[in-house]
Amino acid sequence: MPLPRLGGIATGVALVVVAVLIGAAAQHLTSGDPATVAAAAAVTPTGHTTTVAVTAADMRFRPARITVPAGDRLVIELTNTDQRRHDLVLQTGAKTGLVGAGHTARLDAGIIGGPVDGWCSLPGHRQAGMTLAITTTGGHEHMAATTPAPGATPSPAATVDPMADPGRDFRARDAAAPSVPAGRLHTISLHVREVQLEVAPGVRQTMWTYNGTVPGPTLRGRIGDTFEVTLTNDGSVDHGVDFHAGALAPDTAMRPIEPGQSLTYRFTATKAGIWMYHCSTMPMLLHLGNGMYGAVIIDPPDLAPVDREYALVQSELFLGGDLAKMRAGQPDAVMFNGYAAQYTHAPLTAHPGDRVRFWVLDAGPNRSTSFHVVGAQFDTVYAEGRYQLRPSDPGGAQVLPLSPAGGGFVETVFAAPGHYPFVDHAMADADSGARGAIEVTAR
Structure with missing residues (x-):
């Protein structure tokens, strides 16, 4: 906002x-x-x-x-x-x-x-x-030249090929959702860093990050927990942070801070869900499009344990940090957890009979998602703060639809070994890298 x-x-x-x-x-x-x-x-x-x-x-x-x-x-x-x-x-x-x-x-x-x-x-x-x-x-009139702004980053010649092999040494981001930490006060340090990251096979670019990763670290807690976040700007331009998991006046907590400055952002979680946090500095689209976002999971009361729990943040990639492409809604790739199609190269894992929970956040900045696991049906759907489906209900669900900044989770049980692709069922985005797989193997 x-x-x-x-x-x-x-x-x-x-x-x-x-x-x-x-x-x-x-x-x-x-x-x-x-x-x-x-x-x-x-x-x-x-x-x-x-x-x-x-x-x-x-x-x-x-x-x-x-x-x-x-x-x-x-x-x-x-x-x-x-x-x-x-x-x-x-x-x-x-x-x-x-x-x-x-x-x-x-x-x-x-x-x-x-x-x-x-x-x-x-x-x-x-x-x-x-x-x-x-x-x-009076005097001379001429058409003003379209000189690019100093410091603007041109779009590079690189293109994203989500089918490319990232190589034997590729290590995917760990998608396991963090466990709920002990205590009711969670003290977190976030450092704004400008880091060159590989965002697709053979494609690297400088991203604006929280703690050096895209997305930033996933945080977790319960209703009633307090989060005390110290934000330090180690970048070269001003940045801030907005936690959707908290409800407070943005005037001070979300103000942009200059390089070398710090601020402390304190909020108490009063509502459950998977909430977005992101840079609050204008133009917000540019900061989001360059990687400044992450997730906060606040567990619903009495959340049942599961065998495996994953957190997936879907977002768009714009090569060169191109604001014109961001405004036009023309990403070069769509990705889960900061890398195009990374979980096709390094699948998530489960065993037959495992109940698996997928927390999903759509970080945007522009596109919606329709999360689907091929070969599976969801018996639990929780979206934007409420259950839409529970295992005792007679029906099932095939997708978790989310708008930008929306979040929720789905659960399924894999009955047999095999490879189960997961995709954004907007097929153009799946083709652009919003896809992965779960490898289900016998115990």
Whole structure:
């Protein structure tokens, strides 16, 4: 869920002060888009300077458009009224550097001869709409170039082949659900880390993670348990965390923290289910799409023991952390527990007669799932906080359907040895890597 605005709210009305300077102003240009630089060079300087006050907050510059007379020198006084760092980079190459919360930076944009684009260069901020357009009255007009934002990660040439063999040394993520820890207070440390991970056979990319894994560690407890989570940002940009398993005002607990900072997030679980946690920093889609999510299992009262218990978090993979693909809903793969089709290469295990429980969380960020085990029928279905089917009921279930951020569990008993595939029954997603298998062997 989006965070409420924190701190002061910008009015959106900029103060524009036009000062007349005596004598011609020397032209100030930095390396940047050649067409923009050429337009500035071709215009006759007016000897005037236009100074514009701009605020940065809520993924927007206000005003988002500045119009100055062609030939004027433009000075932008950027004030960051947000609780996060921002910067302003112009197409000409001029930039402020990072501006902390509550601080102001002065940017000499030089002589303006035509349209110039500006943006915040922090990951995802430009794509989320944090842009500034500079236009002129009179003088040269040209189409602004589409220079990519500095720091943006281009989509790599790599593609995902879920059928590829990951090799003899491949080790799948342990899908066993954690047991319920002793005590009623659970103290957890989460470290934001930027880690290069293999996400499919032969495909590696840098992911934003909690504790170095995608998904982050699966936590577990009971109704009434208290979780005290210390989040430390060891990454290079601001991050936060939102635990759906807790109910509390997000203003402080879910605030983004800068690199090197920590915060403590404390909540008491009052409702059962498998709950999502994820980065709470905008644009949230970018942080989720880059791996910042995990699961918290809160057991329903009197949850019966089973022979085996697995936790599967389904999510989408976007090569290169491509926000445009995320927005278009075009993942390069769909995966369980952070690796495309990993449990086809290293199947989960069971024995005939075992009752097996599958906890499933759909981390999205965009697609629903329809979890199905081929050759099995579910006699227990628990979804979003309630039982939909129990073993004593005459009916059965073939899928566990979940929307993004939804979770639940299903149970089945495997009667005979064999290999039982499990899939997201949205077949395009199964083909893209949302599949695995359970190998059932005689005792």
